[in-house]
Amino acid sequence: MNKLKNSLREAIEAAGLRSGMTISFHHHLRNGDHVLNMVLEEAARMGIRDLTLQASSIFPVHAPLIGHIQSGVVTGIETCYLSGPVAEAVSHGLLQKPVLFRSHGGRAAAIAEGRVHIDIAFIAAPSADPAGNLNGVAGPAACGSLGYAFADARCADTVVAVTDNLVPYPLAPVSIDETQVDYVAKVDCIGDPRGIVSGTTSMTRDPVALRIADYAARAMAASGLMREGFSFQTGAGGASLAVTEYLKPLMRERGVTADFGMGGITGAMVELLEKGYIRQLLDVQCFDLKAVQSIRDSPNHIEIPAIRYAAPIKRGSAVDRLNCVVLGATEIDTDFNVNVHTDSSGGIIGGSGGHSDTAAGAALTLIVAPLFRARLPIVVDRAGCISTPGSTVDALVTQRGIAVHPRRADLREALLRAHLPVYDIHDLQAMATRVTGIPDAPRHGDRIVGLVEYRDGSVIDRIYQQL
Amino acid sequence: MLRSLLFIPGNNPAMLLNADIHGADGIILDLEDAVAIDQKDAARLLVRNAVRTMAYATPNLVIRVNPLDTDFCRADLETAVPLRPAFIMPTKVGSAEEVERLGAMIAQIEEAQGIPVGSTNLMPLLETARGIESAYSIACAPRVRALLLGAEDYTADLHAIRSKESGEIAYARGRVLNAARAAGIEAIDTPFTDVNDPEGLRADAAHARALGFTGKASISPRHIDDINRAFSPSESEVRYAQEVLLTIEEGRRLGKGAVSLRGKMIDKPIVDRARQTLETARALGMEVEG
Numbered sequence: 001m002n003k004l005k006n007s008l009r010e011a012i013e014a015a016g017l018r019s020g021m022t023i024s025f026h027h028h029l030r031n032g033d034h035v036l037n038m039v040l041e042e043a044a045r046m047g048i049r050d051l052t053l054q055a056s057s058i059f060p061v062h063a064p065l066i067g068h069i070q071s072g073v074v075t076g077i078e079t080c081y082l083s084g085p086v087a088e089a090v091s092h093g094l095l096q097k098p099v100l101f102r103s104h105g106g107r108a109a110a111i112a113e114g115r116v117h118i119d120i121a122f123i124a125a126p127s128a129d130p131a132g133n134l135n136g137v138a139g140p141a142a143c144g145s146l147g148y149a150f151a152d153a154r155c156a157d158t159v160v161a162v163t164d165n166l167v168p169y170p171l172a173p174v175s176i177d178e179t180q181v182d183y184v185a186k187v188d189c190i191g192d193p194r195g196i197v198s199g200t201t202s203m204t205r206d207p208v209a210l211r212i213a214d215y216a217a218r219a220m221a222a223s224g225l226m227r228e229g230f231s232f233q234t235g236a237g238g239a240s241l242a243v244t245e246y247l248k249p250l251m252r253e254r255g256v257t258a259d260f261g262m263g264g265i266t267g268a269m270v271e272l273l274e275k276g277y278i279r280q281l282l283d284v285q286c287f288d289l290k291a292v293q294s295i296r297d298s299p300n301h302i303e304i305p306a307i308r309y310a311a312p313i314k315r316g317s318a319v320d321r322l323n324c325v326v327l328g329a330t331e332i333d334t335d336f337n338v339n340v341h342t343d344s345s346g347g348i349i350g351g352s353g354g355h356s357d358t359a360a361g362a363a364l365t366l367i368v369a370p371l372f373r374a375r376l377p378i379v380v381d382r383a384g385c386i387s388t389p390g391s392t393v394d395a396l397v398t399q400r401g402i403a404v405h406p407r408r409a410d411l412r413e414a415l416l417r418a419h420l421p422v423y424d425i426h427d428l429q430a431m432a433t434r435v436t437g438i439p440d441a442p443r444h445g446d447r448i449v450g451l452v453e454y455r456d457g458s459v460i461d462r463i464y465q466q467l
Numbered sequence: 468m469l470r471s472l473l474f475i476p477g478n479n480p481a482m483l484l485n486a487d488i489h490g491a492d493g494i495i496l497d498l499e500d501a502v503a504i505d506q507k508d509a510a511r512l513l514v515r516n517a518v519r520t521m522a523y524a525t526p527n528l529v530i531r532v533n534p535l536d537t538d539f540c541r542a543d544l545e546t547a548v549p550l551r552p553a554f555i556m557p558t559k560v561g562s563a564e565e566v567e568r569l570g571a572m573i574a575q576i577e578e579a580q581g582i583p584v585g586s587t588n589l590m591p592l593l594e595t596a597r598g599i600e601s602a603y604s605i606a607c608a609p610r611v612r613a614l615l616l617g618a619e620d621y622t623a624d625l626h627a628i629r630s631k632e633s634g635e636i637a638y639a640r641g642r643v644l645n646a647a648r649a650a651g652i653e654a655i656d657t658p659f660t661d662v663n664d665p666e667g668l669r670a671d672a673a674h675a676r677a678l679g680f681t682g683k684a685s686i687s688p689r690h691i692d693d694i695n696r697a698f699s700p701s702e703s704e705v706r707y708a709q710e711v712l713l714t715i716e717e718g719r720r721l722g723k724g725a726v727s728l729r730g731k732m733i734d735k736p737i738v739d740r741a742r743q744t745l746e747t748a749r750a751l752g753m754e755v756e757g
Binding site: 205207208211372400419434 | 485489688
C-alpha cells in the first residue's frame with residue numbers, strides 16, 4: 001500500500017473528505033501553523049461544505065478561517081482555545097452554531113471514549129517517513145511534543161500526516177507510529193517555527209509580576225507540599241512563568257528535588273531540569289525552541305499524550321499526581337471561579353487549555369494575577385464566564401496579597417505562619433475597586449456563541465454574543 | 468526603618484498604582500528629575516491623588532521636590548506638605564541657609580493648612596560639591612532628620628568619572644555619613660544604577676552598610692530585596708549580639724568588672740551595638756531569643 005501522496009489534495013481525496021465531516025487538527029505549531037489553513041483552502045476548492053473543526057487550538061494565524069465560515073465550508077468549531085480574529089468574529093456571532101469549548105484533558109477523554117467522532121485527523125508532522133511514522137522533534141518546523149495529536153491519531157477514522165520533512169523509513173524516534181496513519185502528504189512547508197514561540201514565554205521584568213511570582217513561590221513552600229519528590233506545573237506568561245525563577249532558592253534552602261514538572265514546557269522549566277531541580281519533565285506541548293531542543297536531546301524530558309496529561313478518566317492521569325499548579329486568570333470572582341475564556345467586555349480571548357484539568361487534579365491550585373489590569377479590577381462579583389470552578393481553586397495570589405479559599409483554613413494558617421500577606425478575597429476586591437471603581441457589567445446579546453464543557457462533560461457556562 | 472527607599476516617577480500612573488508592593492521601607496514619589504518640565508503640573512496632581520487614593524502601606528512616604536531656585540519648588544511644596552509625608556526631599560541643597568528658607572515656606576503652608584508648624588521633616592538630597600562640603604550644617608538645620616547622597620549629579624559636578632568601584636565618591640560618602648551621625652540623624656546611600664548587575668548591587672550595598680549608612684535609595688523595584696537584606700542584621704550578627712548581652716549579664720551576676728567574649732573585651736560601644744542589632748532584628752520580625 002502506498003501511503004505517500006505527493007500533494008495535500010491527493011491525500012485529502014484519498015482520505016475521502018466529504019461535506020458534513022468532522023476534521024481534526026493539533027496546535028503544536030501554535031501561531032506558526034500552516035496546516036489548518038492549507039487543508040481548508042483545499043476543501044473549499046473541492047467544493048466541500050459544512051465541516052466541523054475539531055481543533056485543539058485556534059490562533060491569530062488561522063484568520064482565513066473566517067472566510068471559510070462565511071462561505072459555509074466550516075459550520076462548527078470544537079476547540080480548547082480560541083484567540084485572534086476568529087475569536088473576535090465568533091464573539092460577534094459569525095458562527096450559527098455555538099463553539100464548543102473543552103479542556104485539554106476533556107477533549108482527549110471525549111475522543112478516546114467516542115463522545116467525539118473524528119472522520120479525518122490532519123496531523124502536522126515536523127518529520128515523517130513514507131509509512132507514516134511521525135515525530136515533532138526534527139525538521140524545519142520542529143515543535144517538540146505532539147501530545148495533543150495522540151488521541152486524534154488513535155481514534156479518527158482516517159489519519160493524514162502532513163509533513164515538510166520526509167525521511168527514509170524507519171524514522172526514529174517515533175511519537176505516532178505507522179499503525180495509526182493512513183496517508184502521508186508531502187508539502188513544502190507546514191509552518192513557521194518562529195510562530196511556535198509565544199511572546200508570553202519570555203521571562204518578565206515587570207516588577208508587579210515578579211512580586212506576584214515571589215508570593216506564589218513562597219506560598220507553595222509554606223503549604224508544606226515542597227518536599228523531596230514533589231511535583232509542579234507553571235504556565236507560560238508573566239507571573240506564572242516567573243514562579244519557576246523564585247522556586248530555585250526555596251528548593252535549594254530545603255534541599256529538595258522535584259520528581260516531575262509538567263505541562264506546556266518552557267525554557268525556564270528546561271533550565272530547572274538541566275540544573276537538577278527537577279528529575280523529569282512530562283511534556284504535552286513545547287512553548288519555545290529551548291524546550292523543543294531539550295525534548296529531542298534529554299532522556300528525562302518526556303513527551304506525553306494529552307490523555308495521560310490531563311484526562312478525567314477512572315484510571316487517573318498525571319494531573320492527579322500533581323502537587324502544585326500555578327495558573328493565570330482574566331478575572332476571578334469572590335467564589336474563586338476563574339475566567340480564562342472571555343475578556344472584560346465579554347469577548348472570547350482564549351479558553352481553558354489545561355486550566356480546569358490541572359486545577360481539579362493538583363493538591364494546591366494557585367491563581368496568579370495582578371489585582372488590576374489598567375483600569376479593571378481582577379476580582380469581580382461574578383466571573384463573566386466560568387472556565388474553572390472555584391471549588392478546585394485554593395488561593396488567589398496578587399501583588400498586594402493572597403486570598404485563600406474558605407474551605408482551605410489549613411492553607412490560610414500555613415501562609416500566615418510564613419508571614420505572607422493573607423486577606424479575605426472581598427478585601428482584595430475592595431482594595432482594587434477603591435482605585436478602579438466598579439465597572440459596569442458588559443452588555444451582551446441573547447444568542448449563545450460559546451458553550452463551555454467542563455472536563456466531566458457537563459456544560460458549566462455559556463458565552464453570549466458581543467454587541 | 469529606612470533600609471531601602473524606592474524612587475517612583477511622579478508622572479507614571481502604573482508605577483504609582485503599585486509603588487508600595489515591592490517591600491521598600493520607603494517610597495520616594497518624584498516630582499523632580501524623573502518628570503519632564505512640561506509635565507510638572509500633571510505629576511503634582513497625580514502624586515496628590517495617588518497618595519489620597521492608594522493609602523500607601525509604606526512606613527515612609529517621601530516626596531522629592533524641585534530645587535529652591537526653580538519655579539516649581541513652591542507649587543511642589545504646596546502639593547506635598549498637606550499630604551503629610553514622612554519626609555520631603557529637597558534637591559540640589561547647597562547650604563543650611565537654603566534649608567531654612569525652605570523651612571519658612573513650609574511653615575507658611577503648614578499654618579495655612581492647620582498642620583502643626585515644624586512637623587514636616589526633611590531629607591535633603593546632597594548632590595553637589597557645595598552640598599557635600601556643607602553636609603554638617605545642613606544636617607543640623609531644623610526639620611532635617613536624614614541626608615541622602617546623590618552620586619550621579621555629584622560626580623558630574625566634580626568632573627569625576629562614575630565607576631562601579633565608587634572610589635570617586637568615597638569622600639562624599641564619608642562626609643555625608645559623618646555629618647549625619649554627628650548631628651544624630653540618618654544617612655542614606657546613593658542608588659546603584661545598573662539594574663542588571665545584582666552582584667554589583669549586593670557588593671555596593673554591603674559596602675555602604677559597612678561604612679555605617681542606615682539604608683540605600685534605589686531606582687529599581689528589583690533591587691529592593693537585596694538592599695533590605697544588606698541592611699538587615701544577619702542571623703550570625705543576631706546570634707553574636709545575643710551572646711554579648713548574655714556575657715554581660717553573666718559578668719554582672721558574677722560581679723566581674725570587665726568581661727570578654729571570643730577573646731575580645733566587651734565594652735559599652737559593643738553592648739550598645741548589640742542592643743541596636745537586636746532591636747532592629749525584632750522590628751524585622753526575626754526570631755530573637757530573650
